[in-house]
Amino acid sequence: MQNVVAIPANPALVNSTEDFLHAVEHDRKDSAEKFIHMVDHLTDRILSLFLVEPANMTELSGGQKKVIDFAVSTAGKASSMLTRQIFKKVSNAEFAPVVKNVKAMYWQAGDDNDNHASIAFPVEDSFAADFRKATELCAAGKGTEDVALVTRVMSAMSDKIIDEVFVANTKEVKIGFVTQKALNVGIDGSRKAVHAVNNKVLKDLSNDELKGYMAHYQGLLRQR
Numbered sequence: 001m002q003n004v005v006a007i008p009a010n011p012a013l014v015n016s017t018e019d020f021l022h023a024v025e026h027d028r029k030d031s032a033e034k035f036i037h038m039v040d041h042l043t044d045r046i047l048s049l050f051l052v053e054p055a056n057m058t059e060l061s062g063g064q065k066k067v068i069d070f071a072v073s074t075a076g077k078a079s080s081m082l083t084r085q086i087f088k089k090v091s092n093a094e095f096a097p098v099v100k101n102v103k104a105m106y107w108q109a110g111d112d113n114d115n116h117a118s119i120a121f122p123v124e125d126s127f128a129a130d131f132r133k134a135t136e137l138c139a140a141g142k143g144t145e146d147v148a149l150v151t152r153v154m155s156a157m158s159d160k161i162i163d164e165v166f167v168a169n170t171k172e173v174k175i176g177f178v179t180q181k182a183l184n185v186g187i188d189g190s191r192k193a194v195h196a197v198n199n200k201v202l203k204d205l206s207n208d209e210l211k212g213y214m215a216h217y218q219g220l221l222r223q224r
Contacts, residue, residue: 003128071193078186143210
């Protein structure tokens, strides 16, 4: 067993993931399109989980809402555009290492995950310890005593998801110089956008709000 971050998959993400794997397995011509659709659904799920859903749990100012709306729009558009640019011409044979990554992350619904499929990847014990410390602090109604820790672990989690779920697959295919440069800019922009939301929103939350916020994410850290 190891510590993993497990992102609960909604039906659209489950279906698109299985459609992609099925397409490659049967050497279909629409595998690239299926992969692009899968990443689009994955992007939507991540943006909802880390930006939209927590924003709906708290009373935000107009400025904070604009920051979140901008982050969602920026990350969504960048991901969709770059995914299509990078993977639209990838053959089934070239998809082999990507399929390996997707299969490793796709935790199918079963007895070991409460019958709820997820996208999961391993994390370091040090991160898991910090994350548990932050969730326990917030659960005890003391989140404001170390909101810096809460902000740090949530930013670290978003970085890990960007790297493990999105960036990892781009390293498995050939990318031209111009596209790679655009990818680097998009990744950097997405990181900054999520970090900006964390920095602007979390510091203004009360202990009760931080308790609800971290309760929303506590179940993401699991053992697999």
